[in-house]
Amino acid sequence: MGAIYIGISGWRYEPWRGVFYPPGLVQARELDYASRYLPTIEINGSFYALQRPASYAAWYAATPPGFVFAVKGNRFITHMLKLRGIETPLANVLASGVFALREKLGPILWQFPPQLRFEPDKIERFLALLPVDTGQALAIARGHDEKMAGRSLLEIDAVRPLRHAVEVRHDSFRDEAFIALLRRYNVALVVADTAGKWPDWEDVTADFVYIRLHGEHELYASGYEDASLERWASKIRSWSEGRQPEDARLVSSVPPLKTTSRDVYCYFDNDIKVRAPFDAKRLIELLA
Structure with missing residues (x-):
C-alpha cells in the first residue's frame, strides 16, 4: 500500500475552541495540538493571501517529525487571473x-473557480508551468516581482519532488482530453465530495490521489456517518493498493497506468459544525 494521510483543511476556526481544542488552549498552540491529533493539514490561508517565510517556518517548527502539509495555491492565480499571465x-x-x-511540504492544491471552463490550450499552459521538484520551483521563484522584496525565501534544503492537484468546479471539464492532460503532467484530479454541488469524478490521473470531503449532505457543514466513512475507507484502500474502486465515477474510458501502490491524501473541509477533525480521526481508525 502507498502512504495514507488523513487530515483537515485549515486549523484556525473559532467554533472549534472548547469543542475540538481544549478550553483555555491559547491560539498559538492550536497547530501544535492539531498536528498531534492528525498527521496532515491543508494550509488554506495561502489561498486568500500570500503568507510569509516566518509563518511557514513557525508552522514547520510547531509540528512533529513526519507531519505533512498540503498548500493551497493562491486564488489570485486561479480566480482573478483565471490562469492567464500567471508566470x-x-x-x-x-x-x-x-x-x-x-x-513536510506535500502536494500543492489548485482550486479552480466555478466559472472557469475547460479550454485545453490554457489548461495545458498552466500545467506545463507547475514545477516538478523544489529545484525547479526555486528557479521559478527567483522571478518574483518587487512586491516580494524583504518577504521572500529563495533557499531550499534539498531537491525534492513536488506534487500538484487540481480541483475543478465546472462541468465542461467532463472531457477525456482533460483527464489525458492531467496524466501527461502527473497532476492529480481532486476527488471532491461537495454534497452534489460540483463535479465529483474519481479518475486517477497521477501517482497519488487527493481527496477533499466538503460535507456529505450540506456543503462545509454536515458530517459523515460511519457507513459513509466505511465507503471512503474502502475507496482509499483501493487507491492506495494501486487499484480503482469498482464504483468509481469516471470521465475517461482509458484506465490509468498500472501500479502496485499510490499515496493518498484526504482532507475534511466540513468545518462549520466542528465535524472535520472528528471525522478525520474516525476515518483513520476505520483504515487502521
Whole structure:
C-alpha cells in the first residue's frame, strides 16, 4: 500500500475552541495540538493571501517529525487571473516561504473557480508551468516581482519532488482530453465530495490521489456517518493498493497506468459544525 494521510483543511476556526481544542488552549498552540491529533493539514490561508517565510517556518517548527502539509495555491492565480499571465504570480507564491516547510511540504492544491471552463490550450499552459521538484520551483521563484522584496525565501534544503492537484468546479471539464492532460503532467484530479454541488469524478490521473470531503449532505457543514466513512475507507484502500474502486465515477474510458501502490491524501473541509477533525480521526481508525 502507498502512504495514507488523513487530515483537515485549515486549523484556525473559532467554533472549534472548547469543542475540538481544549478550553483555555491559547491560539498559538492550536497547530501544535492539531498536528498531534492528525498527521496532515491543508494550509488554506495561502489561498486568500500570500503568507510569509516566518509563518511557514513557525508552522514547520510547531509540528512533529513526519507531519505533512498540503498548500493551497493562491486564488489570485486561479480566480482573478483565471490562469492567464500567471508566470510572475506563480513565482511570488513559490517565493513566499513554502520552502521553509522542507520535508513536510506535500502536494500543492489548485482550486479552480466555478466559472472557469475547460479550454485545453490554457489548461495545458498552466500545467506545463507547475514545477516538478523544489529545484525547479526555486528557479521559478527567483522571478518574483518587487512586491516580494524583504518577504521572500529563495533557499531550499534539498531537491525534492513536488506534487500538484487540481480541483475543478465546472462541468465542461467532463472531457477525456482533460483527464489525458492531467496524466501527461502527473497532476492529480481532486476527488471532491461537495454534497452534489460540483463535479465529483474519481479518475486517477497521477501517482497519488487527493481527496477533499466538503460535507456529505450540506456543503462545509454536515458530517459523515460511519457507513459513509466505511465507503471512503474502502475507496482509499483501493487507491492506495494501486487499484480503482469498482464504483468509481469516471470521465475517461482509458484506465490509468498500472501500479502496485499510490499515496493518498484526504482532507475534511466540513468545518462549520466542528465535524472535520472528528471525522478525520474516525476515518483513520476505520483504515487502521
